[in-house]
Amino acid sequence: MIKEKEITLKEIVSHSKEYGFIFPSSEIYDGLQAVYDYGPYGIALKRNLQKLWWDSMIKINQNIVGLDSAILMNPKIWKASGHIDSFHDFMVDNKDSKKRYRVDTLIEAFAEKIIGEGNKDKGHKIIDSMNKLLEQNDLDGLKDLLNKENITCEISKTSNWTNVRAFNLMFETKLGSTEETSESIYLRPETAQGIFVNFLNVQKSAKMQIPFGIAQIGKAFRNEIVARQFIFRMREFEQMEMQFFITPGTEKDWFEHWKDTRIKWHKAIGIQEDRLAIHQHEQLAHYADNAVDIEYKFPFGFRELEGIHSRTDFDLKSHEELSKKKQKFFDTKLNKSYIPYVIETSIGCDRLFLTILSESLTKQNIDDKERTLLKITPELSPIKAAILPLIKKDGLPEMAQKIYDDFKFDFETVLDTNQSIGKRYTKQDLIGTPFCITIDHQSLEDDTITIRYRDSMEQKRIKIDETKGIINENILMKNILMKL
RNA sequence: GCGGGAGUAGCUCAAUUGGUAGAGCGAUAGCCUUCCAAGCUGUAGGUUGCGGGUUCGAUUCCCGUCUCCCGCUCCA
Numbered sequence: 181m182i183k184e185k186e187i188t189l190k191e192i193v194s195h196s197k198e199y200g201f202i203f204p205s206s207e208i209y210d211g212l213q214a215v216y217d218y219g220p221y222g223i224a225l226k227r228n229l230q231k232l233w234w235d236s237m238i239k240i241n242q243n244i245v246g247l248d249s250a251i252l253m254n255p256k257i258w259k260a261s262g263h264i265d266s267f268h269d270f271m272v273d274n275k276d277s278k279k280r281y282r283v284d285t286l287i288e289a290f291a292e293k294i295i296g297e298g299n300k301d302k303g304h305k306i307i308d309s310m311n312k313l314l315e316q317n318d319l320d321g322l323k324d325l326l327n328k329e330n331i332t333c334e335i336s337k338t339s340n341w342t343n344v345r346a347f348n349l350m351f352e353t354k355l356g357s358t359e360e361t362s363e364s365i366y367l368r369p370e371t372a373q374g375i376f377v378n379f380l381n382v383q384k385s386a387k388m389q390i391p392f393g394i395a396q397i398g399k400a401f402r403n404e405i406v407a408r409q410f411i412f413r414m415r416e417f418e419q420m421e422m423q424f425f426i427t428p429g430t431e432k433d434w435f436e437h438w439k440d441t442r443i444k445w446h447k448a449i450g451i452q453e454d455r456l457a458i459h460q461h462e463q464l465a466h467y468a469d470n471a472v473d474i475e476y477k478f479p480f481g482f483r484e485l486e487g488i489h490s491r492t493d494f495d496l497k498s499h500e501e502l503s504k505k506k507q508k509f510f511d512t513k514l515n516k517s518y519i520p521y522v523i524e525t526s527i528g529c530d531r532l533f534l535t536i537l538s539e540s541l542t543k544q545n546i547d548d549k550e551r552t553l554l555k556i557t558p559e560l561s562p563i564k565a566a567i568l569p570l571i572k573k574d575g576l577p578e579m580a581q582k583i584y585d586d587f588k589f590d591f592e593t594v595l596d597t598n599q600s601i602g603k604r605y606t607k608q609d610l611i612g613t614p615f616c617i618t619i620d621h622q623s624l625e626d627d628t629i630t631i632r633y634r635d636s637m638e639q640k641r642i643k644i645d646e647t648k649g650i651i652n653e654n655i656l657m658k659n660i661l662m663k664l
Numbered sequence: 665g666c667g668g669g670a671g672u673a674g675c676u677c678a679a680u681u682g683g684u685a686g687a688g689c690g691a692u693a694g695c696c697u698u699c700c701a702a703g704c705u706g707u708a709g710g711u712u713g714c715g716g717g718u719u720c721g722a723u724u725c726c727c728g729u730c731u732c733c734c735g736c737u738c739c740a
Contacts, residue, residue: 189733
């Protein structure tokens, strides 16, 4: 009788550290908040996820190509994208209720209430002066406005506010090695802009015709106000984004297309359907006319894993305006030029990693014996096969070594000769190795081995010659790609 | 940032009202072993998150600080 237990975040964190998937950054110095490092098995899994995503985009789609743009970019890009303005939040806390508000939404709500009550002039006046203060970054002025208008917290009904503070969500750094000549630049808060500013370079050099996509995997950086829940929200994280450029007017169809394609992808890598959810955005970001999140049921609840956004021509148009370089595409079929619309698919690689761990870390109770294993689909497993001589003598280790030296060119293989066979099976279960190859005395006689399947613990005796082929069949990314 | 909880060996956790910091698992070396964390022997591993204070003496009490978890808040 097999019983499976729900996994907690704590267990995932602990397992990740103990078995070499994720370590807290700078741990010997007490760490660094919301930054994590990937260990040996972690990076192996992460690379596999990236490879699968990359192939799902550029390998099997004739009209999607890759790009690797730099993290550092001309700061004007962030002006055009709206990040310098909208990534800059002014916050204030009510000392009585301990609630935190964005100053602009607080004042706007107050002004709208006044307008609703018939006092239009006063309401608009408040909004005007607020906008002026926001533009001037006048924190004291904003606080004075709160006090002057006696704007209160809904919960405590008081106007006992802390000072207004600015939260800049972009990491700032300096370009130039001397203090005097250096210029402020930003670590990119999203990879998308690197794609947009290379739109014409890619289109012309790779001779792309609309519709086409540009895919990119890379680091992005955000100074989150509260960054928590393990690797779910990190300050430094990896995005996998694909921007798909289309003819204006076709955005609804393409939006649906990519939404469906991406959902199919998550199912193809083995995520249970009832742990996936679609969340339709009601409030849209400054650039979007439609947006959904693909959510996964993490141990702390349903949270965004991937975003599909219809970004209109917002970004390319902004870049055209600020750079004064045309961002138009001449469509030979329509015989006219236009700024393309864009559908974005954007998934957090680290969130996907956490999804895979959450989905695959399994605690079973088999006849009162506890068993822990990582049921990662073989295509993504960090290690594909472990070669295990049953005992450490009689020539079994030598034979194992030979098999290892043969297999290692095909897939990630480990050789383990320590301890009892049971312990070694368990060790492989804990890092998600789908196949264990055991060499026993019979192997010496008839060139057969036993292959043990991780999930079922079943064993089969097969010819050594067939073994590599059987494993290869099960670990090819092609298996997943063909389901798409 | 606020409120609550926590931090002792790689992991899970002990340590009477303040009195020399321990176990299990894991790691490692050797022996033994024909299939699911077996056994025996040895070894390594800790300024009890860090800093200060009270005390003859602090893992234990007090203050500060860092990190993690939960809730609020925020989220392109």
